[in-house]
Amino acid sequence: MNMQAPRGTQDLLPGTTESWQYVERKLNDICHRFNYKEIRTPIFEHTELFQRGVGDTTDIVQREMYTFKDRGDRNLTLRPEGTASVVRAFVQNKLFGLPNQPTKVFYFGPMFRYERPQQGRMRQFVQFGVEALGSADPAIDAEVISLAMSCYQELGLRSLKLVINSLGDTESRENHRKALINHFEPHKDELCSDCQVRLDKNPLRILDCKKDRDHPAMQSAPSILDYLNEDSGQYFNKVRHYLDEMGINYIVDKNLVRGLDYYNHTAFEIMSDAEGFGAITTLSGGGRYNGLVEDLGGPETPGIGFALSVERLLMALEAEGINLPTEDVVDCYIIALGEESVTEAVRLTYKLRKAGLQVDKDYQDKKFKAQFKTADRLNTKYVIVLGENELEKNVVNVKDMHSGEQQEVGINELENYLLNELQGGK
RNA sequence: GCGAUCGUGGCGAAGGGGUUAACGCACCGGAUUGUGAUUCCGGCAUACGUGGGUUCAAUUCCCAUCGGUCGCCCCA
Structure with missing residues (x-):
């Protein structure tokens, strides 16, 4: 009998659970002040939810899901991320009908992805995330970003880098997509094999390819920011304006592309600059997903959210030499x-x-x-x-x-x- | 899915075809009756990941396998 925990999982033992509890309390407190309420959804869902919600072309769905059949022959999957479940719960429980929109919720719990484990990447890992459903106000984009930054700042982290971008609305994206295909098609043979596939399926993803980063065509590639239509451009400007007013520093990276299909308009990532943090630098990511609620059978409802990895948060604290004030007496x-x-x-x-x-x-x-x-x-x-x-x-x-x-x-x-x-x- | 590297007691770690397999930490007992540290003395352990192969002999060499760690891809 194999008495070891399955690959990619870990035991959190006395001595470290104190830090987890401290972080969880802090995140709860932040959500309380931002007026986000906790939501708890099942740890597994119908496989179809993630296929439709996260997107069939994504790596998560194609090769990373823990999928199984139960005794009733149902196709189920351990959740690889939180947004799809929250949106499903929002639709199923008709939260859109409640007064006091937008619906602002947060969650904290394990997620599962079948990957080779390494520093900062587990098969079971814990995410904390928030979702705000029902508002298309750029101020709430700024609110979510400011909440995300607070999670790190209030624990004492300093070496942070906030990167934002806009993916635009459907029209902007479509125009940009055409431009990308026109731009890269003549160079198709020079791109890496992955990017040759991406050119057909999701040319946007070529932009954050690390192999082809130095290809001349990459430097001259059409930027999504040049293809934002008037509404999208104004939306992005307002988000930036609000961030400026809150005194939150950021970098606009026109190549920031998120891996999940449902994003549009605002996309952002928070990374760690800390020395010796390891190869993985992304602490959290999020963005706007107008259209997802409809895709999952709900009424037309805009939404935005983000998720952070608690493991990576703790790694960042260690990298910066921050000790949490846990008591042991x-x-x-x-x-x-x-x-x-x-x-x-x-x-x-x-x-x-x-x-x-x-x-x-x-x-x-x-x-x-x-x-x-x-x-x-x-x-x-x-x-x-x-x-x-x-x-x-x-x-x-x-x-x-x-x-x-x-x-x-x-x-x-x-x-x-x-x-x-x-x-x-x- | 691909690559690198490593598996010796509770932990850290030396060794390298034949050994009682060191050493350190931890733990337990003692140094005059019931008071925490240090020191000294003593004790402690089903320890060479697993399975094959080579050999008179394998923890040591070879192969496979499993597992850990790190990296690529991708992500949180």
């Missing part, structure tokens, strides 16, 4: 000697815990000295010694591990004594 540790004392210790431990204190005791039948050592290693604030002598007098010895001072306290007063001490100590 114990309020008190009870040391008992002798059978009767142990019984009393069991009772006391429970009583103090119910009073709100973080309490632990020995369960390894350790010697007195070893118990003290354990208490020390747990960063215990107060050690309570309870032996035959103390039990007889109905007291305990409370030792302040920081100062080293020791005091005799009546067992019945212990709870109040500790609560007092700990309150004063903080």
